[in-house]
C-alpha cells in the first residue's frame with residue numbers, strides 16, 4: 024500500500040476551493056498532486072445564499088491555513104457577529120449566565136419564571152445583548168471575566184470567500200486543469216477517469232465531488248440522493264439591499280449584512296430564484312470518491328451549517344485519510360460519522376419550524392423537545408455540531424418553558440439566589456453597554472452594492 | 473412543586489444503596505425523606521474494590537475529603553490495570569489511566585510512535601508505547617504522586633482512581649448519609665406491595681410486620697432485584713454468549729511485597745484472576761466459566777497462585793452477565809447488581825452506580841412519573857452498558873491464545889458489529905474514534921487494542937507531513953521527561969504514609985519494606 028499520489032477535485036466555488044486549500048496544507052510535503060477541474064457551474068457548490076455565516080470553530084481551519092482575520096476582512100468583506108437575530112429572540116454564540124452549583128444556567132431562568140419573575144434568557148446572554156445593542160468586542164481569555172463566555176462568527180461574502188481560498192490553494196501549488204468537466208467514467212463502483220472539453224481525460228488516486236447539487240461523481244457511482252422528509256423549502260431569492268448590522272432570520276427570510284436571501288417555497292416565488300431540494304446522499308464516501316458541499320447534502324440557510332459541514336467533512340477525511348488500498352473500513356466509518364453529523368444539523372435547522380408547528384420532526388428531535396419541555400434537559404447525541412446553548416436559545420426563544428428545573432436549586436437559599444441572579448444580569452448589561460459599537464469595527468463596508 | 477416526591481425508599485445497603493443514599497441526601501432538598509432498608513441476615517456481596525477515575529467526580533459531588541476517605545476505607549491509589557497472559561502466555565501490558573505522550577499538529581501521539589516503530593531502527597531508543605505514559609511508568613516502579621494543576625504537562629496527563637475495602641466504603645458513605653438525615657432500618661423485606669390500579673410499588677413490609685411506604689423506590693437489593701425483577705418482572709438481556717464467565721471465587725490475603733498502584737488481572741485457563749492491593753490486605757479472586765472449569769479446580773487454581781497468605785476462606789459468587797432490560801420501571805429504579813452485571817475486568821460496576829445516580833438526578837421524577845423520564849433513562853443506560861460491554865469483549869476477542877478450549881472459543885466468537893468496526897479501523901492505521909457517551913476514551917481503547925496485540929499495519933499518512941528528525945526529537949524528549957517525572961515521585965507506600973495512612977496500615981508489617 025502506498026501513499027496517494029494524486030487527488031482530483033471536480034467542481035468550483037466554496038466546496039471545491041475549501042477542500043483544495045485544506046488538502047494543500049494538510050498534505051504538505053507528501054508529494055501528493057492536487058488538481059481542480061472546473062465543472063462550469065454558475066451557482067456556488069456549498070452555499071445557497073450570496074452571503075454565509077461561519078461559526079467560531081471555522082477559525083481553527085483558517086488558523087491551520089495561516090489565514091489571519093485581518094487578511095480575511097480585507098479580502099472577503101467579512102463582518103463579525105455574535106448572535107443571529109430571530110425576530111423575537113437571539114441565538115447567541117456563547118453561554119447563558121454562569122453555572123452555579125454545577126446546574127446549567129437555563130434552569131435558573133425556569134426557576135425565576137416559575138417564581139413569578141420576568142426573566143428573559145436573552146438578558147443573560149452577553150452575545151445576544153451585544154447583538155441587540157449593536158455592540159462588538161472580542162472575547163477575553165480570563166475565565167473569571169464575564170467577557171470570556173462568548174465567541175463570534177463571521178459573515179462572509181460567498182464569492183469573495185471562494186476566491187480567497189482559491190488564491191491560497193493556487194499559491195500553494197494546487198493545479199487548475201484546463202477545460203471543463205464533461206463526463207465521468209465510473210467503471211464498476213469507482214471513478215476511473217474524468218473527461219473534459221479540452222485536453223485528455225484526467226485520472227487520479229482519489230476524487231472529491233464538489234460539483235454541487237448535480238453531484239456528478241457521486242451520481243456516476245450511483246449513490247442515491249435521499250430527499251429530507253421534513254424540510255420542504257425549495258427556493259431562495261436573492262435578498263433585497265438592506266442595512267442590518269446583525270444577521271437576521273425571520274419568517275423564512277435570512278438577511279445578512281452582506282446579502283442573504285429569502286427562503287420560501289415554489290408557489291410563493293412564481294418559480295423565480297434558485298431552486299434546491301433538501302436532503303443528503305445515502306453515502307458520502309464510496310470507494311475512491313468523497314462528496315463535499317451540496318454534492319453531499321443540501322440544507323436551507325440557517326446559522327453557519329454550510330461551512331461547518333464542509334469543515335467537519337474535511338477534518339474527518341484527514342482523520343481517516345486513505346492510502347491507495349482504499350480500505351472500505353475507512354469509508355464506512357466516515358459515512359457513519361457524517362450521516363449522524365448531517366442529521367443532527369438538519370434537526371437544528373428544523374427546530375424552529377417544528378416549534379412553530381410548521382413541520383414535523385424525526386423521533387430524535389421529538390425526544391429533544393419533549394425532554395426539554397419536561398425537565399429542561401438538553402439531549403445531546405453523538406456528533407452534534409451545535410452545543411447545548413444553541414438548542415437552549417431556540418427552545419426557550421420559541422417559547423418552550425420547561426415544566427421543571429434542576430432539583431439541586433431547591434437546596435439553595437432562594438432570597439440570596441434571586442439577588443445573585445439580578446446582580447449577574449446587571450453586570451452583564453453594564454459590560455455590554457461599555458463596549459464599542461459594532462460599526463466601529465474596522466471592516467470593509469458590508470452593505471451590498 | 474405540588475406533586476414533588478417527598479419520600480424515597482432505598483432497598484438494600486450494599487455499595488449501591490449507600491452511594492445512592494449519600495448522593496441523594498446531599499443533592500435533594502432537606503424536605504425529602506430518605507429511608508434505607510438493609511438486612512444484616514442477607515448481607516452484601518462484599519467485593520467490588522477497584523474503581524476508575526470518574527469516582528473523583530462522585531467524591532467531589534459529596535464534598536468528600538480524599539485523604540480522610542482513604543484512611544477510613546484502607547484505600548490505595550490505582551493508576552491502571554496490569555493484564556498478564558492475556559495476549560499470550562507470559563505477555564504483560566498495562567492499561568493505564570491518563571494519556572500517552574503529547575499530540576502534535578492535532579495528530580494523536582501514538583501515530584508518531586507507530587511510524588517510527590514501523591520504520592524499524594533502534595528499538596532501544598524508541599522503547600515501548602508504555603514508556604510514554606506517566607501512569608504506566610509509575611505503575612512499573614510502584615510510584616505515586618497526586619497530580620495538581622501547575623505540575624506540568626506530563627502530570628496533567630495523569631489520572632488515578634482507588635482501591636478500597638467495600639465494607640468500609642459502605643460504612644463511610646453511611647456516615648455521610650446518616651449525617652444528612654437518611655433514616656436506616658435494619659430488617660428483611662418480606663413483601664412488596666403494589667398499587668392495584670397500575671402496579672406501582674406503594675410500600676414494602678418487613679418480616680417483623682413494619683411497613684415502609686414511599687413514592688420512589690430504589691432497588692439496590694443485589695443480583696436478585698427484589699423489586700425490579702421479582703416484583704415488576706422487567707426482564708433480563710443475557711450476554712453470556714459473549715461473556716461466558718458465571719462464577720468467581722474470592723479470597724483475601726496478607727500483603728506481600730511492595731504496594732502496587734494498580735490492579736492486576738491475570739488470564740487463567742478458563743477465566744482470569746484479580747489482585748487488588750489495599751493498605752492492610754489484598755483482595756483476590758478468580759472469575760471463571762463453569763462450562764470450562766469445575767468449581768473445585770478453579771478454587772485450587774486460585775489458592776495455589778495467590779502471592780500472600782490467605783486470611784479468609786474462599787467464597788463462591790455466582791452471576792449471569794447481562795443487563796436488566798429496564799433499569800427504571802414504573803416508580804422503581806434499580807442500581808448496582810440489581811440492574812445487571814458485567815464482569816469486573818475494567819472495574820466498571822461502581823461507576824455504573826454513580827452514572828445511574830447522576831442520570832436519576834438529571835431526570836428526577838415527580839409523583840406522576842412521566843414515561844419520557846423512564847424512557848430516556850433506559851435509553852442512556854442501555855447505550856452506556858453496550859459500550860462498556862464491547863470494550864470488555866475486546867479483551868477476549870483480540871488474543872493470540874489458543875491453549876485451552878476457553879480461549880479458542882473467545883478468539884473465534886462473533887462479536888457485535890460496533891466492535892468489529894473499531895478493531896478493523898485500528899488494525900489498518902491505528903485509528904480510534906470515540907463515541908460521544910463512551911466511558912472509555914481513545915487512549916483506553918489504544919491501550920487495550922495495542923496491548924492485546926492488534927498491531928496497526930500502517931499509520932496515519934498525515935504523520936509524513938512532519939519531519940522525521942522533529943518526530944524523533946519530540947519522542948525522545950517526551951520519554952525522558954516522563955521518566956524523570958516518575959523518578960521524582962515517592963513510592964506509593966511513602967505517599968500513603970505521609971498523606972492518608974489508616975491505623976491498619978501503620979500497624980501492618982510492610983511499612984518496614
Ligand SMILES: Cc1cc2nc3c(=O)[nH]c(=O)nc-3n(C[C@H](O)[C@H](O)[C@H](O)COP(=O)(O)OP(=O)(O)OC[C@H]3O[C@@H](n4cnc5c(N)ncnc54)[C@H](O)[C@@H]3O)c2cc1C
Pocket residue numbers: 483484485486487488489509510511512514515516517518519520521522523638659660661662692693694695698720722757789791807808809810816819820821822823
Ligand atoms: C466477583 C465480583 C467482583 C467485583 N469487582 C468489582 C470491582 O472491582 N469494581 C467494581 O466497581 N465493581 C465490582 N463488582 C461489582 C460490585 O461488587 C457491585 O457493583 C457493588 O458491590 C454493588 O453491589 P450492590 O450494592 O448492588 O449489591 P449487594 O452488595 O449484594 O447488596 C445488596 C443489599 O440488599 C440487601 N437486601 C437484599 N435483599 C433484601 C431483603 N429482602 N430485605 C432487606 N434487604 C435486602 C442486602 O442486605 C444488601 O444490603 C464485583 C462484583 C463481583 C460479583
